Amino acid sequence: MKQLVEGFAQQLRDAMDIGEKATVAFSSPLYNNVVIAGMGGSGIGGDIVQAYVADKLEVPVIVSKGYTLPAFVGLGTLFIASSFSGNTEETISGVRAAMNSDASIGFVTSGGELLRIAQEEGMPHLIIPGKSKQPRACLGYSLVEMLYLLHYAGLLDDTFKTELRQSISLLEEQAGIIKVQASALANNFHNKLPVLYVSNALEPVAVRFQQQLNENAKQLCHVNVFPEMNHNEIVGWQHPESIYEQLSVLLIRTAYDHPRVRLRMDLSKKIFEDKVQDVVEIEAQGATYLEQALYLIHLFDWVSVYLAELNNVDPNTIDNIDYLKGELSKQ
Incomplete structure (x- = not known):
């Protein structure tokens, strides 16, 4: 996993x-x-794409994480799997x-049933490398190819390419500091x-961090966003007091x-500091949204790998997910 994280900038390239x-x-x-x-490592790329294009596309973008689709999906839908x-x-x-609804479909995958469908039906698709067998370590591929599909569909202009190149340069320049x-x-x-707080603009980045801590470091984590948490969760900072010494708060x-x-x-x-000793902040680097998001993603991926070492666990294994998949396949 460490080698895969190390190669993130090259993966983007x-x-x-x-x-x-x-x-x-x-x-x-x-x-x-x-x-x-x-879903999972592939789905979070969709969340990041959705956030990135929010002020760029003139049509709504939603991310679907489940077995069913919204009723509006149809002829006017671009569906990206x-x-x-x-x-x-x-x-x-x-x-x-989506096929039954006559939506236009594009695929990002390394193979399997989706590639079979795409090739058999002659549907647009981009094939990513699958040799790592670690979807969560291949976010660069899924995220970038989704942007290209939006571009080829005529919805996204060339600006994202310049921002990606700038992001790659930033990650390489800041590698040691990160x-x-x-x-x-x-x-x-x-x-x-870990209790992670971030603005709603970069919520997918914090969720990605949570997922990496879950899978790589085998550790629980909590995420919430501003300003929404100020309307509910902030009141919950009272009980149970016994857990305060077990919390570490990060403001992103x-x-x-x-x-x-x-x-x-x-x-x-100020409220957090009255309750918890460990309250830290981090500021994203970069001149664009994509640079800042990718900077944080790379930084947080490293955190998950280092924390796996401290927890004395193998960041590559996902035993509970393997168990669930095995049991589901029997039914």
């Missing part, structure tokens, strides 16, 4: 190369909406429903329950935080 060399054509020139289907293995049962179910920051955060989280700040959100973070931090 390779993903761009796949997107640039691809020949992808969609039959419909107009779309009323976009639906991205994916993202599955590393190509065999994710929820995503396959969504594809079959590892130092990650090691410090891992030590903060060791034997603690970015240049895309609304000024009122920044103020809310400042005020809420």
